[in-house]
Amino acid sequence: AKGKDPNCFVVPYAEFHIGKAFFQGFGVAHSEDKAEHWWLLAANGDGHDPVVEAQTALAFYYSRKSSFVYDLKKAWYWHNQAAQRGSLESLGAVGAMSLFGVGTTKNINQAIDYLRQASERGNIYAMGLLVYAYYNRKLYTKATDLAKR
Template identity: 45%
Template sequence: MKLRSERLPLACSTQPAPEAPAENCNHAALFATAEELLVKRMASGDPLARFLRGQLYYEEGLYEEALIQFEKIKDVDFQAMYQLGVMHYDGLGTTEDPERGVEYMKKILYSDSPKARHLKFAAAYNLGRAYYEGCGVKQSTEEAERLWLIAADHGNPKASVKAQSTLGMLYSMSAQKDLKKAFFWHSEACGNGSLESQGALGVMYLYGQGIGQNTKAALECLREAAQRGNIYAQGHLVEYYYNRKFYSTAAAVAKRITDHKDTDALAKITDCLPAYVTKGVAMAAFYLGRCLQLGLGVQQDQAAAEKCYSRACLLDPDVA
């Protein structure tokens, strides 16, 4: 499980670097320019420069260098403390130490300092994930729920929206199942821009889960989420088109989905749970297989159908 890092402005975006010849304007040159600028700002006593330097290294994947910068200011900079919490938890630039990562997040969440205020809700979201997974702390779904509710209401917009979507997922599961609460939180997250929750809302409208069945609203949610890259929504659209005998459309959409090979990369790009991305691809593969097997909307091809069924079963045995 990976904690969420804060993506904060870097030095190169806060103070423009001198213009360079076009041929030198590549990534390495820009990185070197930003690094040089930050070293100068540190030397002049800029209190933000060291954090920004650490953040620059972090964004570049230079975690050991980032760790050094953050460690030097962790007692006076809550942003550095937050990033250290993420790095120790996930083992970035240091030995994985989830207990220490949790300790940093707790310090931020329960600090009385005004300087920690904007990070409290991101810390609460991350702590909720730690409790839910039982990593670094004793597993407790109840504590995870409490922390996500804190993060979902106010504060850091990104953490709040992610917490809202996560609560929607939590209340959709059997142990905490409360579909009305799930619908409420997915609605909140969707209204705040969550692609994941937009797809989930479409499915809930389609099947009348936590809300009265509304096919028109379902299709609006699913189609818009699909256009934005939600693979789970795309998979449900394939199923919808197939069941209503729009075979050509179902097969065409399914083919585009099954062309994707790296579901983990898709999950990262769309900020959606990998399990739901995988489910969407599996659904598409299954219905494409049906179309190919029966010659519905496409030319009949038994060998291609078998490949689709195999992929669907491999990704999600419950789909087939």
């Protein structure tokens, strides 16, 4: 079975990179539909651990306003999945989305939690948004201390 093979992690990473090649048109004709297809295979974890990079790629894919697949609820879903699996980019993104109510219900406490986690791991974007969130909640000392870092 797929899950028992010690090398089974190779297949989903190959699926992710095939999707990336289609998205970038690198070595193949550019096709966003095919990119999405391959990323979904890698991200869903059917018989393997999901590929976090594919989850993050899907989240950004669905976040593009100029795209016919623009869907912020799907973007939130995939960023949240990737954040739970350790994606620093997606952790900052779910913090930002929660802070402003983009693709999800606005939740300042949840946003601060996500942004704090991402900031502690070095995400500068999240750190800036966390300063903003602290300032808006009138937590001026926290905002100033974080901004000085």
